[in-house]
Amino acid sequence: MKKTPLYDNHLALNGKMIEFGGWLLPVEYTGILEEHRQVREAAGLFDVSHMGEILVRGRDAGAFLQELLTNDLSKAPDSKVIYSPMCYENGGVVDDLLVYKYADDHYLLVVNAANTDKDFAWIKDHLSGHVEAVNVSDAWAQLAIQGPNAEKILQEVTDFPLSGIRFYSFIPDVMVCGVQAMVSRTGYTGEDGFELYIPADKAPKVWESLLELGRALGLVPVGLGARDTLRFEAALPLYGHELSAEITPLEAGLGAFVKLDKDSFIGKDALLNQHNQGLKRRLAGFEMVGRGIPRSGYDIADNGSRIGFVTSGSYSPSLGKNLGLAMMDSRYCQPGTEFDVIIRNKAVRAKVIEIPFYRKKYRK
CATH class of the missing domain: 2.40.30.110 (Aminomethyltransferase beta-barrel domains)
Structure with missing residues (x-):
């Protein structure tokens, strides 16, 4: 089993560890119901370092991703986060992912943990033009802070004005707890919140500092159990459940992220046919x-x-x-x-x- 850089921190907090997608991760600390309610009412801190990160760079990176993904990246400004399914030719889903656009020739794809190797192989098999893809997952740790008090807590450990980060946007370089981080505002709980992408070896320092400083505002560590009930209540899809190689994004209610008016993308013909025939x-x-x-x-x-x-x-x-x-x-x-x-x-x-x-x- 793989372990995140925070494995020892979870044990120290009496986290109940389980296997998830090849990783040992905490399913709960004090209890799923309690952690769930704390995120809804105050704030929760999640270790999501198991998620995969794939760097896509090069002169033709934008055009390549346009063909690879169902969503339209062509008008996205720098520092924007775009959600998109990535499909097979038959319209089934390879994965759903987040695209972080640094520049026209520089993107970071954040993919589901259990799909990282499969996704990377799919991307490498379809590379075209002047494009390089690198799996940089091992270099990153990712923390998510979610809940109504998330901004107030995170603002305590950074000088950057977090209110200026719009929903589905990110800032590449922010000092958090004295550590250089990429900070985004997306979330997977139905609450406001932020994601911190930091060097793997710095994760324990940031985790411990946030929990200590945020305790007064109700911040608690949250495991996979409450992460699932939170996303479920918000009806956010989970790969392998609402999306899969056998379930198309149109069937999953994600038509807003499938731009059938794009010139082409992998799976377009099948999805267009499904759209025209009716679900x-x-x-x-x-x-x-x-x-x-x-x-x-x-x-x-x-x-x-x-x-x-x-x-x-x-x-x-x-x-x-x-x-x-x-x-x-x-x-x-x-x-x-x-x-x-x-x-x-x-x-x-x-x-x-x-x-x-x-x-x-x-x-x-």
Whole structure:
């Protein structure tokens, strides 16, 4: 198993370690529900150093990424972060990722941890023009601070005016806790927050300083368990669940990030065809009417006939309900439509509701 530079810090905090995508990571410290609520009400600090980073540079880097990704990077200014799926020719998803644009010839791709090697191989196989791709994942550590107090806490350890960083933007060089960092404002929780990209060997210093200085404002370390319930409530996709090689971004409700009017990109023909024919299935949110928690992979049925499957499901700590996301027959996706979730061979009633389940009002 791989370990992040903060492995010993997690043990010192009594983090419960589990295997995730080939990494040993903390699933919780004091408890998933408590950590979840702390992020919603104050702030949480996440170790996301397992995420992959791939540097793409060269004169033709922009044109190469335009062909590789479904989103449109052509009008993106420097210091902008762009979210995009990366697809196979058949429209299935290789990965979903963030593109950090430093300049027209300089980009950093942040990819899902378990997909880093696969993504890097895919990128190398499709290189064209004057472009270089380098997997720099081992050089970086990544911390995320999320929650309503995130800006106030982080401002305590930097002189840079954080209020000037707009949503989905970044600043390449910011001193944080005396360490040079790249600071962005994206997040994966439904709350405001920042990501800190720092040299791997500096991660313990920044982690410890933030937790110490932020304690008075409610900052706590948060594990993978609450990270998942937080992103789930905000209906943010998780690769391998709402997205996969078998699920297209259009089916996953990510049409806003698929620019079918671009000249070309890998997977365009398949996605355009799917768009023109109409989606036979798509992602929908639901709440349980009967008792039971829906889990990933559970079948969804109507009168005994399978109409889809659960992609993610959980008790929602913020809403106090058992909720789920499902890939299902489009005819059943209207809010209020009822169906059955098959839980341990028993049909339990559920109904479609709008997503995201949780919507926080904060400045973007």
